[in-house]
Amino acid sequence: MAPSVAAVLTVSAVVAALLAPLFVALPSGTCPAVCLTLPAVLLLLWVRRLRRRDARTDRRVCVLVLGDIGRSPRMQYHALSLSRHGYRVSFVGFLDSKPHPDVMKEEKIRMVSMAEVKAAGGPKLFSYAMKVVLQSVQLLWVLLRMELQAHVLMQNPPGLPGIAVAWLVCVLRGSNFIIDWHNYGYTIMALSHGAGHPVVRLAKWYEHFFGPLATHHLCVTNAMKDDLQRNWGIKARTLYDRPASIFRETPLQLQHQLFVRLARTHPQFQGSEEDEESSVFTVREPTGGAVSLRTKRPALLLSSTSWTEDEDFSILLKALEEYEGFVGGGAPLPDVVCVITGKGPQKEHYRKLMGALRLQHVKICTPWLEAEDYPLLLGSADVGVCLHKSSSGLDLPMKVVDMFGCCLPVCAIRFRCLQELVKHEENGLIFTDSAELAEQLKSLLSEFPRPGRLGAFRRNLQTTRGQSWDENWDQNVLPLITNQG
Structure with a gap:
């Protein structure tokens, strides 16, 4: 039901009361009721004009x-x-x-x-x-x-x-x-x-x-x-x-085109300097033009953010440092390219922290993606990370919804009601701190590039899509x- 006429009269009366002092200069014989009623009548006439409807x-x-x-x-x-x-x-x-x-x-x-x-x-x-x-x-x-x-x-x-x-x-x-x-x-x-x-x-x-x-x-x-x-x-x-229909797994040909575009501005995506049409993840065959994934490619880890106080990215940075230690210590793990996309007030603060890191096996970049490229990158990634920690504990991160639309397994930080979206050990993992996140990344990527646990989570996401938007x-x-x- 639309707001009632009584509400309009209430607003009119308030405005009339506010305007009443303007009429104190009127002749002493002027009726106060007229002074107060006139603005209300004018307002009601204006409201009637504002409410003029047509068939459309x-x-x-x-x-x-x-x-x-x-x-x-x-x-x-x-x-x-x-x-x-x-x-x-x-x-x-x-x-x-x-x-x-x-x-x-x-x-x-x-x-x-x-x-x-x-x-x-x-x-x-x-x-x-x-x-x-x-x-x-x-x-x-x-x-x-x-x-x-x-x-x-x-x-x-x-x-x-x-x-x-x-x-x-x-x-x-x-x-x-x-x-x-x-x-x-x-x-x-x-x-x-x-x-x-x-x-x-x-x-x-x-x-x-x-x-x-x-x-x-x-x-x-x-x-x-x-x-x-x-x-x-x-x-x-x-x-x-x-997720909208645009969020889906990205075909390999489109992955390659996206990676090559990003390699022109972000060296983390570059394959070889001699071949501008290659990326660190994909290569185009010289005969026939077929695209294939590199056997010794790094894992692509993706997170998106508005760079606000409800996301503590120091947790991810510490986890990546620990992951670097695993690789440096001889663990059979792939290198990682970590892409964090988004705009927001704390971006420069975290970029300075990233610049201070000394990592050999982990590369981090923070591109801003156009609306049409963001779902393509989600659909090309190997694992997603979500650091959204609801200020009220009552909302869910849209970024995870989009990741699930692309059948991308997620590691998400724990908060109240997250289980309405992320099912631990079913479509992703839930962590509480950087050490737990580092261990989860180590476990998920231990068999990379073979599917392993990531493949099991991805299959679960493919079979449990639920209602469309x-x-x-x-x-x-x-x-x-x-x-x-």
Whole structure:
């Protein structure tokens, strides 16, 4: 159900009360009720204009991300699923990195770019407050200028100030407001500020107050669904992340083409200097042009990250140092090329740590991959590593979902509810520290390049794919959009 007229009247009354001081200069005989009622009437007339519907309104949906659209795969999948069912999507967010080509070429999806507001100078609290105010004004302007949308589907986090602004716009325009809970914003803020920081306490109150005002709710795990019900009074539907169809095992020919491209900018992929069309992993036969894997190739270890506080990459670096010690001590293990892809605030910090390492049998590189190359690299890797440690303990790493779509076995760090995705000794391994991760890498690669345990995990992933994203979405989200849920 859309926000009620009562809510509109409430907003009108608040605005009237705020504007009342402007009328104190009117003649003394003027009725105070008229002074207070006039703004409310004008606002209601404006709201009526904002709610002007046409035959196409019910087929329009706004998908909102107060972040980089290109790094929000789940919201891109939402937009594609909506367009697949004939809805016209206004996709609002920052265009810092390129979204997936399927999103860009879909005629029913219109990108609406917002400029990210940077924090100003001065005291931190004042700077943050100004950023929130400016972001609110910009978002309000963007949403109110749009054609009337039947639904606004918003990602949280980030939810400050987006939840309050989107809710207000939905009230004014009679739209349904749907929040897709990926995590809690205040728990992410607590990683850098501490749980007792005033801004963190404010963010927690904000999410608890405005979050329940949405019409419908989605979330990423059953653990989060239970927490929302128990502690927030929110009834949500679990929509598990599923890999898009682009995430699959990469054919050898495409692997070779990708490795050769990467070798031009990253020496870790280079084969021989004499042959620019070879890589350290693959070689093209001089006669016939057939591609084959090198017998003495290194293992390709892959991790992806946003380089934020909820991922401690020093764990991986220490594990790689221990792995180096295993090889140097005579263990029959392959060399490793470790690729860590992604953008984020802590990237330079970790790159300095990597530069200080003295490794002969392990090579590390940190490329930024285009959207079309990322699934190809996942589908070419031998083992994945995930260091995502949920700030709330209630969300699951999308990177592992994508890895599983490529049938790539994973070593993932333990946290609450991870078992909803990673089954220890079935589709991967769960570790708690760098020493355990090093031992797991040693065990998994001890038979490389023969399949060994990695091959068993890969076969399990091939036979337990479960529902596709489209099936999952049609079952859990489409009924909300069509007002049948």
